[in-house]
Amino acid sequence: MEPSNLVPFSSFTVFFYLSIALLSLSSIAVSQTVQENFFQCINQNSELYVPFSSAFVSPNNDSFSSVLQSTAQNLRCLEPSVAKPQLIFTPLIESHVQAAVICAKEVGIQIRMRSGGHDYEGLSYISDLDSPFIIVDLGKLRAISVDIDDNSAWVQAGATIGEVYYRIFQKSKTHGFPAGLCTSLGIGGHITGGAYGTMMRKFGLGADNVLDARIVDAQGRILDRQSMGEDLFWAIRGGGGASFGIILSWKIKLVPVPSIVTVFTVPKTLEQGATKILYKWQQVADKLDEDLFIRVIIQNADAAQKGEKTVQTAYNAQFLGTASRLLEVMNQSFPELGLTQKDCTEMSWIQSVMYIAGYPSKTPPEVLLEGKSLFKNYFKAKSDFVREPIPEDGLEGLWKRLMEGDSPLMIWNPYGGMMSKISESEIPFPHRKGVIFKIQYVTLWQDADKDTAAKHIDWIRKLYNYMATYASTFPREAYVNYRDLDLGVNKDGNTSFIQASVWGSKYFKNNFNRLVRIKNKVDPGNMFRHEQSIPPLALTGKRRGKRMIH
Template structure:
């Protein structure tokens, strides 16, 4: 009886929604309406109605906004999902995929919502296809096994929650991942996962041991049953191309019970340009235990470091390798590893580790980001010109320089889909954000990040100009259809920039596990054309 009442109520909501869609009086929309009605009705057979939100239900907007990190992609002219499924168990994910396949509704997957171009919850211009969002925020369980130095984390957990769980279980274990604590585990690991331990232990994806995946047929698989090619592809090949990763088994890494963090800020008049010029040569060749990045914001350069050791050891090392920075022992602080993640997430150590559990995600600004890789040091006069021409502008936002080297130079570029290893000194992120989306303000901010990116072209990697897939950038190109699947040829325009020589292998995996291209978005991996696939 309860199932009958629930289904009846949901069908009433569906009817109201379908009427609103079909009222637009086009054949295309009528066809989509039938697909949407069938899809949502299919869901209602196995998923509680309270977990299915459509534009006709009261909680739809709140759920859509709950982890939408970029206000640019919740504007009125952005395509919205026909439904949001807040999966509470693995079976809900399987049902959503099967119903989507059956009724021709695409499924986009959102864990933390940090995709810079909003592809996990919005569609920019991909063929006007109806799509639903599978929201994994409730699938956030974490189990840490300190004796085995391993952990299982569901994709809806955040990086901060994983850090906190590891720190609570052991003071001598850590996990290499990024600095933003509200990132979802699912998206972060899918694209690689670069952070303060990368020079010592590699990326997050380099430390994945197993995973649970729902494929395009709705089957649940682990590493053994999915095979090594699919496992390789999900560990750095970008999200939403091969299936839905429900959870990840990761290797935890040894860290000292006490580590050191450092923060030194220098203005241009205090030699910031000279220090950045020198940093390029120093940071990538420091011992693996040292991570020293630079943030340029508000016309100042902030040098932030984490050292797997005591303050005295870092001070001696910096005096020897980078005396120009003028570090003193008063500039550094000894903390636990988990407290160092608070430092990189919030630029302070005064907050307690519990701050890592704060999932607050109401978007407060609009953003546009781009990235580059640098293989040869950029000359001082170039940095001087960049600072004067771009970083001194009132609309200038954030420039982030992350050093490579260490273990990153020792891992083969084909070990995972993330290819940016040996030969790269550091990575640059250009991150523009603004609070007023008036046309003039938006154009000015977008122009800044794109203009600086263009200015840097002669000084960064080329053929291809390499980009980090977790810093998604639709300026690089978007997918087009070739028949009913994504065009491989068109996708190479952006695909080689993210994945270099690994792109064709990723497409071969796509052909094997999702040949009909169910999981697709503006920059999803395409299947290989039949003629190319036959030659592999």
């Protein structure tokens, strides 16, 4: 903001009380108190004055719904019955985030942090906890500084992963970053869960390639890697979002990519031998050349016979190299797919990012700067990790259940390569050696009808129960970035270690214990909490700290 835009304190005082007077005409008493006190506190604790009109949106604003829904992916979490925030605050500079933490404690209100809004259960913009809350939306903190000579970049939390990819591409055609396939992901939250992508078999996760970070802790301090210490730095790279502080920015390590990348998508239906091909894929997926990532997208399709349904498996791949070398790899390791030269398309790395993300061909890469999602729907999702190939009769049972569903989707992502070489305890993300592939289950629907939602959710839970025989056990592992509240929830911040271990062990395995110890050290009062946040050991019954407003 230019100095000429700064408002003198006397003008600010008049403006503040005028804003509150207008706001109070239609606000309930609690909201008045929250909005007045929070707004006043923010400006008292900020380096730069924050105009109400540009940084705060209350339920009384005409734009409230559009702002709340702007980055939300799951429409199921925006139902009228779902609790909405008292206020949405959009910080303009880092000190505003510090002030938000200080003021949330002073006012006595819970905060939710949103960088991209992709949380599958909407925990970055809704709350089931019995407390009023505000959203701290980091969408305006999206600066990206790429240093090719240092093979690194500083990226603010509100930037999307697509913006990061594009800014790297602007500086170099032979550098990249191994993170998400969906380009509208907010990088702030994405890396806190691990951040897998098409290059993870070559370079590991996005969280494996973080060099430094800036975070606002529970005391409102801005810390970097040195000042936060290695324990907290370990926890925020894969330990799940919004448990330890508010991420301001990441320093990421860039990785080399070739000038030519090859992609393909090969569909196979049941009538084309999909069952045997998928069984073979399971045997080789984690053992293929590390430059090759082949995921399988599984969904219902129309059969050749009119009125009949079938299951289609689509092999969607990125290869860090030329088509000729890819064909050599495939002919040697996975000839069953029948890949041919005409199936392969050579392109640049940035074009392959867009191909995998689902953009139409010839879409200019500049579209990545828009940060828009190609996906927004009502959905419920779950996840699994598989360590032994699912036999053909198990696949046959799966096909039967998929064809009973309405708009089901499964995505199988291969592991192996670098993923199996990194220790399970290197960062909190533990799903490493021995994992063949990860499953994402999704069921989608088109409207807010409660019966429709119940039908879809019941179906996916039954499918998940069927797959228990074939998934990892003790624990049955799950991916924290595919948040699933079916696994268990905190109860208004009072969940005990034992209760939280039920879902915590699924996401983090033995790393959950260390996460709890770190939480107990850096946020014993549980300032940063949500339905599946890491609980401090102290909270076995009664939450410490300032009483919440009710």
